Amino acid sequence: MACLLLSPVLFASGAEAADRIARQNGKPDFSGIWQTTSAADFDLEPHSTRKDAPPSAGIVVGNVIPYLPAALGQKQRNFAVRDSQDPRLKCWTLGTPRGVYYPEPFQILQRAQDLTLVFEFGHSVRTINTNGTQHPAEKHQFWLGDSRGHWDGDTLVVDVTDFEDETWLDRAGNFHSEDMHVVERWKLLDANTIDYRATIEDPNVFSRPWDIEVLLYRHREKDFQLIENYCFTLDYDKYYPVPAAQ
Amino acid sequence: MRSTETRSGPRRLSLVAAVWVVARTFASAQPAGAQDSAAQPATPAAAPGIRWEKSFTTIPSGRWTGHRLGDGQPDIQGDWSNSIANHDNFTDPQGGTPGDPVRRKRALGPRAERAPSRVSDPADGQVPFQPWARAKQQEFAAGLWNATRQEYIEPLARCAPAGIPKSFMWHGYEIRQFPQAVVFLFNSGTRIIHLDGKPHLPQNIKLWNGDSRGHWEGNTLVVDVTNSNSKARFARTGEFASENVHIRERYIFDNAGKRFDYEATFTDPTVYTQPWTVTIPNRRYVAGDPQDGWHYEVPLANSPGKELIADHVERPCVENNGPFGQVAVPKKAAP
Numbered sequence: 001m002a003c004l005l006l007s008p009v010l011f012a013s014g015a016e017a018a019d020r021i022a023r024q025n026g027k028p029d030f031s032g033i034w035q036t037t038s039a040a041d042f043d044l045e046p047h048s049t050r051k052d053a054p055p056s057a058g059i060v061v062g063n064v065i066p067y068l069p070a071a072l073g074q075k076q077r078n079f080a081v082r083d084s085q086d087p088r089l090k091c092w093t094l095g096t097p098r099g100v101y102y103p104e105p106f107q108i109l110q111r112a113q114d115l116t117l118v119f120e121f122g123h124s125v126r127t128i129n130t131n132g133t134q135h136p137a138e139k140h141q142f143w144l145g146d147s148r149g150h151w152d153g154d155t156l157v158v159d160v161t162d163f164e165d166e167t168w169l170d171r172a173g174n175f176h177s178e179d180m181h182v183v184e185r186w187k188l189l190d191a192n193t194i195d196y197r198a199t200i201e202d203p204n205v206f207s208r209p210w211d212i213e214v215l216l217y218r219h220r221e222k223d224f225q226l227i228e229n230y231c232f233t234l235d236y237d238k239y240y241p242v243p244a245a246q
Numbered sequence: 247m248r249s250t251e252t253r254s255g256p257r258r259l260s261l262v263a264a265v266w267v268v269a270r271t272f273a274s275a276q277p278a279g280a281q282d283s284a285a286q287p288a289t290p291a292a293a294p295g296i297r298w299e300k301s302f303t304t305i306p307s308g309r310w311t312g313h314r315l316g317d318g319q320p321d322i323q324g325d326w327s328n329s330i331a332n333h334d335n336f337t338d339p340q341g342g343t344p345g346d347p348v349r350r351k352r353a354l355g356p357r358a359e360r361a362p363s364r365v366s367d368p369a370d371g372q373v374p375f376q377p378w379a380r381a382k383q384q385e386f387a388a389g390l391w392n393a394t395r396q397e398y399i400e401p402l403a404r405c406a407p408a409g410i411p412k413s414f415m416w417h418g419y420e421i422r423q424f425p426q427a428v429v430f431l432f433n434s435g436t437r438i439i440h441l442d443g444k445p446h447l448p449q450n451i452k453l454w455n456g457d458s459r460g461h462w463e464g465n466t467l468v469v470d471v472t473n474s475n476s477k478a479r480f481a482r483t484g485e486f487a488s489e490n491v492h493i494r495e496r497y498i499f500d501n502a503g504k505r506f507d508y509e510a511t512f513t514d515p516t517v518y519t520q521p522w523t524v525t526i527p528n529r530r531y532v533a534g535d536p537q538d539g540w541h542y543e544v545p546l547a548n549s550p551g552k553e554l555i556a557d558h559v560e561r562p563c564v565e566n567n568g569p570f571g572q573v574a575v576p577k578k579a580a581p
Contacts, residue, residue, distance in 0.1 A: 107438075132550070133548055143560060227447065227453070228436075
């Protein structure tokens with residue numbers, strides 16, 4: 001009789017069990033190492049091939065980022081100097097949402113009270129609080145913004161405010177101001193795929209809110225791990241030869 | 247436009263202030279952490295100040311009888327800081343930096359009045375350097391206040407990760423636990439200690455924080471570290487290892503959950519004459535503890551409930567480095 005009480009999980013085939021979305025504290029478990037296969041970081045908007053970017057249909061819903069006229073001029077100036085002025089070239093914190101679709105892995109470590117996102121690029125750490133706390137009462141400037149999440153069914157909804165204005169959204173010079181507001185929606189489509197969506201608004205830069213949609217895939221290679229990439233140290237690495245006996 | 251005032255707002259972390267020094271002339275370069283030394287005697291009346299113990303009792307390895315997480319690990323999550331000193335001096339932790347041009351308010355008393363060396367083995371409290379390595383360490387120490395060469399500026403002053411073991415002497419830090427890893431969020435750098443038993447990375451990969459594999463033995467987290475690039479110095483007195491170093495760490499937690507001892511044995515036949523062990527005592531801080539600008543800089547979250555919740559904010563460094571940052575990206579014109 002005891003076997004009748006066992007969970008059906010035990011009777012599922014191996015393949016089905018592997019595809020099942022893991023849960024933690026009653027919520028989908030996003031733990032794992034993730035990466036986009038898209039070319040989003042090269043340019044969020046649709047673009048033909050060019051010397052510094054593969055062609056891509058982009059990840060902007062409706063294809064066009066709705067810049068205010070003056071801001072569009074700034075974006076075009078950024079684009080013209082992208083090969084020298086993209087903050088990523090200095091290994092600065094990529095920001096939100098750029099870190100999510102940057103083509104380098106990031107790890108999600110999940111607890112009931114928060115999700116810790118460790119980005120291999122720069123080894124920067126973003127905390128998404130899911131403990132019922134609210135944005136700070138006073139305004140701040142964070143490179144990754146201030147993230148407060150809640151669960152809408154099985155979707156993690158994250159409200160992100162309090163930004164710096166020095167991060168770019170991609171290598172094409174798309175940008176924002178300190179008043180950017182990002183609302184993310186994270187949803188597991190299956191055990192190994194995240195449907196990541198974000199609404200971006202910024203009254204100083206865009207004429208209306210706009211959306212991006214991109215899939216993130218789980219790294220399933222055996223023994224895969226992040227390899228810390230403190231790339232901002234590379235410029236002074238030469239000053240620190242490891243001492244050795246002469 | 248961002249103002250200086252908002253730059254240095256209360257949730258900006260203090261490492262930022264230490265980094266602007268690099269662009270100054272070498273002769274006058276003042277490495278990171280100088281502010282910490284200066285801050286020790288000056289305790290504002292309203293703040294608890296930066297407190298340091300002169301002695302401590304070591305914690306024995308043994309059973310864990312405290313709270314456990316759902317996966318069975320001892321629950322040691324939260325905010326911690328070492329209890330004896332910053333990174334000024336490795337073997338005389340409260341003795342200050344050698345050659346410090348800032349005159350002390352009080353002369354140093356007898357050595358016995360200060361915390362013991364962090365080197366707990368061998369018994370003489372000294373890193374057992376080979377002669378060439380001792381000479382190099384002393385060269386680094388002499389260069390601290392007379393930085394005539396780029397390599398005399400400690401990497402941490404340029405926002406490099408503090409590495410092992412200096413991360414435990416550089417501000418408070420947070421530990422987060424997960425079934426697959428224990429994660430240390432240091433003031434400069436982050437360590438992921440893998441608990442899943444996978445093999446180390448290939449040895450031709452060298453990292454500021456090395457590559458860590460851990461497991462629990464009762465109240466002790468045992469960690470094996472390889473793949474170190476050994477560019478980080480242990481302290482401002484210039485102690486170091488080479489890329490061949492093998493570090494075996496033991497994090498020994500007391501069952502009350504208030505303290506732990508960090509013990510790490512360094513084996514590196516290319517630099518030392520024998521393996522040696524560093525011991526660093528640490529204590530826990532909790533939400534609501536007074537912020538002191540060094541051990542505990544964690545703000546309270548904006549929470550609708552009555553429970554005090556510690557809020558953990560990002561820890562950028564290079565981006566806020568004056569001469570490297572700010573002006574490095576031209577300000578965008580207002581749209």
